[in-house]
Each structure stands twice: as C-alpha cells, then as structure tokens.
Amino acid sequence: MARVRELCETAVEAALAAGASYADARAVLRRSQSVRTKNGRVEDVNDVESEGIGVRVLVGGAWGFACDRRLEDTGAREAAGRAAAFARAAPGGHDRALAPVEAHSGSYRTPVERDPFDVSLADKVELCLRASAALEHADVKVAQASVRAQREHKTLVSSEGTAVEQELVETGAGIDAIAAGDGVFQMRSYPSAHVGSSSQAGWEYVEGLALEREAPRVAEQAAALLRADTCPAGVTTVVIDSEQMALQVHESVGHPTELDRVYGTEASYAGTSFLKPGDLDSLRYGSELMNITADATTPGGLGTFAFDDEGVPAARAPIVEAGVLRGFLTSRETAARIGAGGGGSMRADGWSRMPLVRMTNLHLEPGAGTLEELISEVDDGVYLESNKSWSIDDKRLNFQFGTQIAWEIKRGKLGRMLRDATYTGITPVFWGSLEALGGRDSWEMVGLTNCGKGQPGQGAHVSHGAPPARFRNVQIGVKA
Amino acid sequence: MTVAAEAAAAALAAADGEEAEAVALAELSGLARFAASEVHQPTLIENVVVTLRIVRHGKVGLAVTNKVDDGGLASLVQRARAAADSAVAEPTFPGLAEPADLPDADGYDEATAAQSPEDQARQAAAAIDAAEGLDAYGFYTSGVTELAVRSSTGVDTRQAVTDATALVLAAGEGISGYAEQSAWRAADVDPASVAREAAAKAERTRDARELEPGAYRAVLEPYAIAELLGYFAYDSFGALGLLEQRSYLAGRLGERIADEKVTIVDDALDPRNLPKRFDFEGSPKQRVGLIEDGVARDVVWDRTTAAQAGNGHATTGHAPPAMMRDYGPLPFALALAPGEAGSVEELAELVGDGIYVTRLHYLNIVHPREGVITGMTRDGTFRIRDGKVAEPLVNLRFTVSVPQVLEDVPGLTSYTQLVNASDFYGERYPYGALVPAISTARFNITGSGSKPGI
Numbered sequence: 001m002a003r004v005r006e007l008c009e010t011a012v013e014a015a016l017a018a019g020a021s022y023a024d025a026r027a028v029l030r031r032s033q034s035v036r037t038k039n040g041r042v043e044d045v046n047d048v049e050s051e052g053i054g055v056r057v058l059v060g061g062a063w064g065f066a067c068d069r070r071l072e073d074t075g076a077r078e079a080a081g082r083a084a085a086f087a088r089a090a091p092g093g094h095d096r097a098l099a100p101v102e103a104h105s106g107s108y109r110t111p112v113e114r115d116p117f118d119v120s121l122a123d124k125v126e127l128c129l130r131a132s133a134a135l136e137h138a139d140v141k142v143a144q145a146s147v148r149a150q151r152e153h154k155t156l157v158s159s160e161g162t163a164v165e166q167e168l169v170e171t172g173a174g175i176d177a178i179a180a181g182d183g184v185f186q187m188r189s190y191p192s193a194h195v196g197s198s199s200q201a202g203w204e205y206v207e208g209l210a211l212e213r214e215a216p217r218v219a220e221q222a223a224a225l226l227r228a229d230t231c232p233a234g235v236t237t238v239v240i241d242s243e244q245m246a247l248q249v250h251e252s253v254g255h256p257t258e259l260d261r262v263y264g265t266e267a268s269y270a271g272t273s274f275l276k277p278g279d280l281d282s283l284r285y286g287s288e289l290m291n292i293t294a295d296a297t298t299p300g301g302l303g304t305f306a307f308d309d310e311g312v313p314a315a316r317a318p319i320v321e322a323g324v325l326r327g328f329l330t331s332r333e334t335a336a337r338i339g340a341g342g343g344g345s346m347r348a349d350g351w352s353r354m355p356l357v358r359m360t361n362l363h364l365e366p367g368a369g370t371l372e373e374l375i376s377e378v379d380d381g382v383y384l385e386s387n388k389s390w391s392i393d394d395k396r397l398n399f400q401f402g403t404q405i406a407w408e409i410k411r412g413k414l415g416r417m418l419r420d421a422t423y424t425g426i427t428p429v430f431w432g433s434l435e436a437l438g439g440r441d442s443w444e445m446v447g448l449t450n451c452g453k454g455q456p457g458q459g460a461h462v463s464h465g466a467p468p469a470r471f472r473n474v475q476i477g478v479k480a
Numbered sequence: 481m482t483v484a485a486e487a488a489a490a491a492l493a494a495a496d497g498e499e500a501e502a503v504a505l506a507e508l509s510g511l512a513r514f515a516a517s518e519v520h521q522p523t524l525i526e527n528v529v530v531t532l533r534i535v536r537h538g539k540v541g542l543a544v545t546n547k548v549d550d551g552g553l554a555s556l557v558q559r560a561r562a563a564a565d566s567a568v569a570e571p572t573f574p575g576l577a578e579p580a581d582l583p584d585a586d587g588y589d590e591a592t593a594a595q596s597p598e599d600q601a602r603q604a605a606a607a608i609d610a611a612e613g614l615d616a617y618g619f620y621t622s623g624v625t626e627l628a629v630r631s632s633t634g635v636d637t638r639q640a641v642t643d644a645t646a647l648v649l650a651a652g653e654g655i656s657g658y659a660e661q662s663a664w665r666a667a668d669v670d671p672a673s674v675a676r677e678a679a680a681k682a683e684r685t686r687d688a689r690e691l692e693p694g695a696y697r698a699v700l701e702p703y704a705i706a707e708l709l710g711y712f713a714y715d716s717f718g719a720l721g722l723l724e725q726r727s728y729l730a731g732r733l734g735e736r737i738a739d740e741k742v743t744i745v746d747d748a749l750d751p752r753n754l755p756k757r758f759d760f761e762g763s764p765k766q767r768v769g770l771i772e773d774g775v776a777r778d779v780v781w782d783r784t785t786a787a788q789a790g791n792g793h794a795t796t797g798h799a800p801p802a803m804m805r806d807y808g809p810l811p812f813a814l815a816l817a818p819g820e821a822g823s824v825e826e827l828a829e830l831v832g833d834g835i836y837v838t839r840l841h842y843l844n845i846v847h848p849r850e851g852v853i854t855g856m857t858r859d860g861t862f863r864i865r866d867g868k869v870a871e872p873l874v875n876l877r878f879t880v881s882v883p884q885v886l887e888d889v890p891g892l893t894s895y896t897q898l899v900n901a902s903d904f905y906g907e908r909y910p911y912g913a914l915v916p917a918i919s920t921a922r923f924n925i926t927g928s929g930s931k932p933g934i
Contacts, residue, residue, distance in 0.1 A: 035566075041570050042539075045566055046544065047542075047560070047562070048543070049546075050545070063519070065523050067523075067524065068526060069526065069528070069546045083524070085597055085598070086512075086524055089597055089598045089600075090518075091601060091604065091609075092518055092608070121566035122566040125566050129568070141725060142724050178726075180725040180849075183849065185725055263515075263516075264615075264617065265521070267515060267617040267934040268513075268515070268617040268647060268649045271841065353523065356521075388846075389845060391855050393856040393929035393930050394841050394842070397930045398856065400854050400879070422846065424926070426929075452905065454521065455513050455619050455903070456525070457903040457906075458905070459905060478927075479879065479924075480846070480852045480879050480924055
C-alpha cells in the first residue's frame, strides 16, 4: 500500500500548491460480499469492490471536497485541483478553525480469527440455505437469511503530517421469518431486525450467531404473532430488550449529541438537536441511572478504529453521566468552535464522500440484575422486543418506535403475546423515567449498518451496547 | 457522456463466452451544501460503476467494480464467475432480457450537463442571498448520469439524463420554512425563488402552538404528499410486496381503495418528471396505472417477479439497481393526477377546519399491510380555521393509514410539482414524484414535537 500512501501525499501537495491552507487525502479500497437466500432460492450472491481517493481542502477558510476513482497520479492531482476550485468558488466570507491534533503515523487492522474472505461464497450460500430451511413453518411465507463481509483499507494523509493506514473488517448475518395470513403480516428476526447484526470481526462472529439453532424459535414466534392480540393503548411501565434499547440510544442520544447537528449543519436533511452548546455539564438528560459512553475502542464495534477520518486517535469518553450531559460527538472544526474536546468522531462513507460527525460506538452502561428481575418487579406493564419501526423529530425530541413482538406483564410475569406494539415519548422525559437497568451479563451489542446522514447521503456503520431497561409512565399502543 | 456505454461494452467483452449482462452507471455531479448561509459540505463526484451478472448453468452471480481498466474488468469477470458457481440454479429465473424497442424519453439537457463547480456554487449563492435576512440551509446540485446495459442476448442501450435541485430551509429564532425545485433542465430551477418561498413560509411560523392529538382534515403540500406516497410505494406499489402479501393492494386489486378523485400512476416517460427509457435490465419503461379513479389496478413488475408470479405477468420496466433487488421492482416516477382546485387556499376552504402541512420528516412504515406510516410534520405546519390558513403549529407527529388519507379527498390542486425523491446515497440515480397539493378528510395526529426553527 506504499503506492496508495504516495498518491495521498501527491494529492495533499497538489492541494497546497493550489492554495489550500489545509488538506487531507483519503484513499479507500473497499471490497464486500453478500449472500441472500429466500424460501430455498439463492436470491443474491455478489462481490463488490470500489476504490478511489477523496481530497478535502480549506481555501480561504472554505471547505472544498472532490474525489476521483482513479488511484493514480492524475486522479489524485485532479481531485485536489477540483476541491480547491470548489472551495474558492464558495460564496461569502469564511473563518474556520480546527482543534489541534498531534500528527500521527501508524497502522491498525481489525483483529480477526478467520478472514471472512477466506470463507468461500459456496460456504456462505450453504449457511444461508440451512438457516432459511430451519425457518420453515406452515404459516411462514417468507424465510430469508443473509450474510455479509466487508474489508475496507483506508489511508489518510494530511498536510499537518498525519499518515495512517487502517484495515477494517466487518462480518454480519441475520434471518427473518415473515408470516402472513387473513390480511395479517408479521415478522420476526434474529439476531436483530433490518438485515441482522454486524461486527468488526472475522467469520467467527457469524458462526457464533448460530442462525440455524435460533431459526425454529424465530419461525414459531412469527407464526404465533398472526394470532396474537394487538397491543392495547395506554400509559404503563415498559421493559425494553437490549436490541431495541440500542436503537433508542442511537436515535435519542447518539444523533442529538452530534455537535454538527447542534450547530445546524444538518438542518436541511436529518435535522438538528434539542441540545445547545451551553447545555454541556448542566442539562439533565435522564435519571441518575443513565450513563452513556462513546467508545471508538470497543472490540467488535462497527465504530471502532485507531484513528478517525481526520487522524484523531480513538478514545472512550462519557456523553451522559448520572443523567447529566457531559460530552458531544465532535469533529476538529466543531470541537474548536465549542472550545472543548478535540474531535475524534469524523467518518466518511467510502472515498467519494466528505467526513461527517458520526457516532462511533455509543453504549448505555449496565446497571445490576437480570431481565427476569426487571420484569418481576412490574405489576402491570409490557415487555417489548426487537425493532420494527422508528421515527423521531428533527430535534430528536418526539420519538415513536414499533417492536416486532411484545408480551404483557402481569404481577411480575410475562403473560400473553402482543403484536403491533408501539411506544412514544419525548426524549428527556422518557430518559427521566428510566428506573432500572439490567446488569453486565445482560448487556448486548448490536451492529447497525443503515445510519443515514448528509447531502449527498452517506451511510454509516455503528454499534451500540445496551442492557434491557425499564421505564415508567410510557405511552404505548399508538393507533392510526 | 459515453463513459457508461464504453464501460458496459468493455465489461461484456471481458466476459466473452459467458451468458452475461453488464450494467454501467456513470455520474458526474456537484453538490454545494450550505448551512447558516455558508457552504460547508461541497462535494464533487466523478465515478462509473459496472455491475456484471453472469449466468452459468442456470446459476446467477454478480460482481461490481469501479475499476474499468483491463485488470479491473478481468477481476470483475473472475469474481462474477465465482459468484455464479457458488449459487444454486433457480427454476424461475427468467434468463437475461432480450432486446426490445424502447420508447422515446428525453431527459438530457446539455446546459445542465455542462454546469461547472463554479456554476453550482453560484446557484447556491443565489439561494443564500435571497433568503431575505434569514439563515439558509440546503443545497444546490446538478449532475449528469448515464445508464448503459449490454448483454450477451443482444441488449445494447444507453441513456444519459441530467438533473438539478435547489432545496432551502430558511430559518431564524423559532421559525423555519421549506421549499425545493427539481427539473432535468437546470434553467427550470430558480434557487432564489426557492429561497424566497422558504423564507416567506418561515416568517409565518412564529409563536407556534401545540395541537391536541386527533383526526384532522388537512391540506398536504406537494412535498408532503410526495414523501407519504413514496414510503407507501415501498411495500404497496411493487410486485414483490404483492407476492409476499406486504402490500396493501394484496387481495384488493380491482377494488375501490381511495376517493374516485385519486389516480396514481408510475410514468417515467412523462417529460415533466425525470424521464427514463429503460430499467436496470434494459427493459422498456411503461406507464403503469396503480390506482385509477380510486380503484387499485396494478403494481410495477420486473422480469424476476413476473416469472415468480407465473400467471401471465410481464415486466413493466421497473427492475431496480442490482444492489436494491431485495426491495423488488419499485416505482421511480410516481405521479398523482391533479384535480380542479386553483390553489392551496382553495383546498383550505374545502377543509374548513383542520391543519396545513408543508413537509414531512423521518417517515417509517409501522404496519406495511395496513399502509400505516408515522413521521413528523416540519417547517411550516398551520391550523386551518374557517377555510383559511391560520396560526402556526409546532411540528406534529402523525400516524396515518395512507389508504385512509386517500379515502376521502375533498380536492387536489390543478397543477403539479416535481418533488425530488433521491437523497443521493450511493450512485446518483435521480428520480422524483409529480404531485399536486391534496386535501384529505382524515390525517391522524398522535403527538406534538419540537417548535419550528433549527
């Protein structure tokens, strides 16, 4: 990869020669494989690669970004020139500062036991076919399984002396059983909804999921949901499983604490935040049980790296401590603006997009006890499991989630199964009603691959660890 | 631009001797994104992506690359072969498409294709300058996209299209308004006009009030109804949703499911939309009636779902890009037929007492089979009283059954607007919905959220 590093250096030199006061160049080579089977058919077997270089510059305080798919001298130089020209054309005056970062050189590679690209596509197909066969059930109309693997090699060189190389490897898998009949449509998934779960790990992660073993339970639950009662409406106590809590953290804590959103730069698309810069160290986000940590060093996390896409070293930092806002997710630019922190959350989707403030791995820290204990202390409530739908307002206040399955809780025990469960709330009110958390043994991490932000749009892969959690006075059963 | 055509031809040549299909998508675009009236995320993209599908003994494998030199294409062929060899033969696989006569549809404008980064920055500046004292957030983008399909069965087609969009959210303390324009001719997009519309809307949102949850009569501007229909379409207007019983239309084709004023088609040949001649298999685009005079008529098909249905269905030219095949065929050119109302003010008169919605935010499908969708209103929500647009409201959570929204439609405007439906993820493939503003007798509000502003 020495050639790629030289190309990045060429791009940075070309950008400086074109008038940039700062420049960085990121070359990315990405390869991914995915297999998807449905009802015994092989729906998709694909092998995708993409490579190119993206150059980001500051000219007169204005950003410019351009990219080129050609990993060669011409491509690097032309991308740098276009980026500088675009920055120069930006209307108005600009005054941007970047938080200082020490120049780093080094490399990092995701530790893997078995490289997922050493596993043949035929073996991946076979695993999916076995898993989807195990989903067979009279009421299951669609039984599907998928596996994915990705290797991304990226090189970052900056005009401040940073030169780092990283190879990040991801694997993931999931199964879905879709039951339909008499006008009712229900789905159950494992290990999580929305194309399963992924991890920065080798093939051992997929093997550890034991899709085939879990499939019969998933199919049985999908079928049972066809005949389950609809979740009633009301205000009650809810216990939420780790998977759904992961998305709750993502939407109602992760996005609102992205400092670019707080400053409004995402206003026209994904939205802003109910948080203000001055809320740091004073705003009560939730109950004293609420502790949220951003950790770019979590083993297996999809947001794990040695350096972010600005060359800032990975770190672990509190976001919420004992219910009080203690940190934001920052870039060098936003960190300089707020005068706190030093960035460390910048990531881009491949080589053709500009880095944005993205979640790394954002975790809800555990409490004590088990899921069973959380439920046993509820006289009348609902237990919610696995995400089905999600929506939250532009400032991340009003949210509404649906889950694939639920059970009523009566006198400390799970009762009848419920379908079409939803719950809704206002972020700080909801987190203020947090009254119990599961312990370390119940803490699970979910890897999401569908987080969207930016214009043009960018996808990001992030992980969230969470225990099951209990909240009081929650509105459930929203009806159309 | 002939980059895609050349890449598709080269990829097919590299796969000489194979039963193969090469689909190439090339993009040259610029997007000047701005916030607080300052450009902050300017992105220039130049790329070509080739998808090679190889069929060996009935087994199908697929590989993708953006390395279109000899070495890259040789690797592409090798990886597609390996993928095919790893698959299992599927009896319902319809084979690769045969050549077909394609309809005319011109969506290419030389002046738009020629826009430079400086032009794009100037258009962004025009929007910023016209925001009338408010901060402007949004973007101006233009680009040219070329799609080419070549196959060993003789398909050999290409089309280059252009697109331009100006989008502005104008905001001040506690106020915000929204507007956008899209077209395949940049000359038809006026960023300053967009900014003025957004700013004027914003000025009316000061001191927004909350609203009690409940079912309200409503006026939905084109931005709002386009997004609502787009989400409904994912499950309900595609053949895969129909076959898997996710679609609201499953079991209801031929039945009245909406007000007789409601006609929804997918028509990529309409020159007012973003015209396309063929889909990602090279099959001709067809106009498909989805709901006609309130009656559910059909969904869109590709060759795979038509073969799986096995009851005489044929493709309607709606094969999606390879990496979106798990969605099945999708309508990329929705159009809601206009009505007779001369303005949104006339629609407000028809509503009498209700709410006025400019745009929606963060939609999601709650119950696909029932067409239930939730989301928020944003950047211009108002109360309608006595047939007039009245005081502003905070952003409202809605949870609606789309069929219920369409069940009783007092009126639609006589004019339509093209609303951009692409968020420009992945490779650029511009598409939009051509819709009027609409009024409905039922729009279910289930909560209140944040105030206008950023």
